[in-house]
Amino acid sequence: MLSPDQLSHFAEQGYLVVEDVIDAETVLGPIVSEYDRIMDELRTGWMAEGKLESPAIAATFEDKVISAYRSGLEYFQPMDISLPGGTIEEDTPFHAGPAVFRLITDDNLLDVIESIIGPEITSNPIQHVRIKPPAADLRGDEIRAHITATDWHQDRAVTLAEADGTRMVTAWVAVTDATVDNGCLRVIPGSHLGEMIQHCPSPQVGIPTKFLDEEAARPLPIGAGGVVLFHPLTIHGSLSNTTPNIRWSFDLRYNVTGDPTGRPMFPEFVARSRAQPDSAMRDPDRWQAMWEVARARLAANPHVPIHRWSPDAAHCA
Ligand SMILES: O=C(O)CCC(=O)C(=O)O
Numbered sequence: 395m396l397s398p399d400q401l402s403h404f405a406e407q408g409y410l411v412v413e414d415v416i417d418a419e420t421v422l423g424p425i426v427s428e429y430d431r432i433m434d435e436l437r438t439g440w441m442a443e444g445k446l447e448s449p450a451i452a453a454t455f456e457d458k459v460i461s462a463y464r465s466g467l468e469y470f471q472p473m474d475i476s477l478p479g480g481t482i483e484e485d486t487p488f489h490a491g492p493a494v495f496r497l498i499t500d501d502n503l504l505d506v507i508e509s510i511i512g513p514e515i516t517s518n519p520i521q522h523v524r525i526k527p528p529a530a531d532l533r534g535d536e537i538r539a540h541i542t543a544t545d546w547h548q549d550r551a552v553t554l555a556e557a558d559g560t561r562m563v564t565a566w567v568a569v570t571d572a573t574v575d576n577g578c579l580r581v582i583p584g585s586h587l588g589e590m591i592q593h594c595p596s597p598q599v600g601i602p603t604k605f606l607d608e609e610a611a612r613p614l615p616i617g618a619g620g621v622v623l624f625h626p627l628t629i630h631g632s633l634s635n636t637t638p639n640i641r642w643s644f645d646l647r648y649n650v651t652g653d654p655t656g657r658p659m660f661p662e663f664v665a666r667s668r669a670q671p672d673s674a675m676r677d678p679d680r681w682q683a684m685w686e687v688a689r690a691r692l693a694a695n696p697h698v699p700i701h702r703w704s705p706d707a708a709h710c711a
């Protein structure tokens with residue numbers, strides 16, 4: 395649970411850095427193994443198709459990520475813990491594995507979340523993994539916020555308007571240490587006390603710089619296993635990864651059970667409930683199945699937009 399000082403910092407500044415929430419051995423270790431396994435499966439496929447050459451037997455996960463990116467191979471979507479915002483096909487890959495479920499339902503993490511939004515906690519399906527290669531390796535036209543630096547935005551802006559009045563919190567989990575050099579988060583302290591700002595949809599969903607005071611920005615370095623919490627109106631983004639190593643994080647969101655998630659076409663689940671403890675989901679297979687059902691439904695139906703911003707708005711010109 396958070397201390398009164400931590401809670402007042404969150405209330406006043408709109409963010410909070412909490413070190414050492416997620417256990418390295420029981421939670422992060424299995425995640426790294428799970429992702430290494432997915433990467434090996436991807437590589438087997440790429441090699442069979444002749445797209446990836448000379449596998450280094452002892453390559454680390456990091457080497458494999460960097461070499462996949464350099465070879466123009468798409469590792470992001472098969473590793474993401476969500477379906478994409480664009481077109482969804484019957485076989486669009488995603489990853490809803492048991493080690494990630496273990497993270498989303500981690501008791502230490504949920505204790506922190508409970509301090510902020512109370513004990514009726516739903517896992518919001520707006521969630522991603524970000525495994526960012528060195529900026530030096532990125533193609534010049536790389537714009538994806540899951541791969542390169544993230545532009546300034548508020549998380550409220552990536553929900554549909556139905557969630558504008560809800561109590562939602564973002565939990566950004568560092569899998570590798572996040573530093574100013576490798577592209578940690580940055581926030582504009584106190585910005586959650588303002589309104590939702592107009593966003594534009596491209597190149598990323600972001601706030602035009604003319605609406606921002608970038609001088610006020612504060613970087614938030616944090617160690618692996620630490621969690622940055624922020625309010626849905628807190629203006630944030632991330633720096634670029636100027637190191638030779640990958641920068642790896644998950645961003646998870648939670649809202650009060652019963653409130654709209656802001657992304658109704660994707661599956662939510664109860665992560666904790668003091669009122670009805672049995673309503674909390676414990677089975678990672680069910681979680682994965684919920685995403686598979688959503689994928690089949692979305693693939694069979696016309697595309698649904700995931701946010702409200704139009705490139706034609708006057709403020710985007
Ligand atoms: O990690 C990043 O680059 C950005 C993360 C972000 O925008 C979020 O967690 O809401």
Ligand SMILES: [Fe+2]
Nearest residue numbers: 547548549630
């Ligand atoms: Fe964000």
